[in-house]
């Protein structure tokens with residue numbers, strides 16, 4: 001198996017996480033990194049890549065023969081232009097979430113499919129075996145999922161960060177955090193049809209105007225619904241999920257980043273999995289179903305990407321992109337509902 005050479009565009013926080021993931025991957029490696037500043041690219045490559053190349057500007061990255069795939073790790077306003085340039089140069093693209101809107105995501109996906117290359121968004125949790133195991137177990141745990149509630153918060157108040165700058169991240173905490181809530185709805189609730197009811201509200205930072213907290217409700221034509229509460233303002237981390245079915249409830253308190261083995265957490269004493277509650281039962285009777293993964297989900301993501309890039313069919317590529325479009329469509333509906 002040939003290892004897939006990745007070029008990373010951007011030298012910020014999540015670029016570093018994926019550079020580390022590439023160093024642990026079986027089928028992919030960091031070949032090069034680009035920055036708008038050559039010295040920053042060099043420092044990043046020295047820190048993460050060992051012998052990875054460092055170049056100034058993404059066009060220089062795309063000129064390299066050792067770059068077969070590009071990971072786009074820049075603010076949302078800059079993602080589409082870079083991804084389209086990479087696709088036009090025949091490179092597979094892993095583009096971090098969120099997107100400007102569904103039309104922007106669709107342009108990138110359509111261009112990738114027309115060029116016969118892979119487009120994937122960089123949502124980590126969907127690659128944890130727990131996500132697949134839970135979906136497969138729904139029929140025998142909660143029967144029919146009817147509603148999903150999620151809360152995702154992390155403590156964050158740096159007003160100079162892109163998250164609080166609407167010129168860089170136009171939807172702020174909605175795109176950054178509710179992306180995961182809405183992706184969980186796509187993965188676990190799998191609603192049929194367009195939203196019928198959408199309500200949402202947002203709190204903005206008084207200095208930057210960036211969205212720092214948001215709450216929303218979506219009702220679907222099939223009678224299912226989802227609510228979410230996300231933001232940076234609670235001074236704690238929360239990753240709570242309640243998936244409510246017709247024969248019980250599934251609960252996780254780490255649905256985005258498992259406590260056991262994800263990029264911010266390594267807790268050998270904690271297990272990845274989910275709780276199933278059923279009937280008139282107390283906590284003592286709740287059943288914990290472990291779904292362990294020796295490999296962190298972000299490493300599984302880059303290896304899955306490399307597999308699909310190497311051997312995926314056009315149908316596989318379409319299947320990989322479908323949840324991106326579904327999630328971004330929900331995000332657009334939520335954003336449009338915010339006063």
Ligand SMILES: NC(=O)c1ccc[n+]([C@@H]2O[C@H](COP(=O)([O-])OP(=O)(O)OC[C@H]3O[C@@H](n4cnc5c(N)ncnc54)[C@H](OP(=O)(O)O)[C@@H]3O)[C@@H](O)[C@H]2O)c1
Nearest residue numbers: 010011012013014035036040073074075076078096097122
């Ligand atoms: N999937 C996940 O788990 C995950 C986690 C965190 C963030 N994200 C998403 O990833 C994106 C980046 O987040 P981050 O926290 O890594 O941000 P960050 O730390 O600010 O890094 C972004 C990098 O992009 C480059 N950049 C900045 N402005 C640019 C522009 N206008 N054009 C081109 N490049 C530019 C910069 O690198 P140079 O200065 O070297 O060019 C910068 O270091 C966000 O949309 C965020 O929502 C995803």
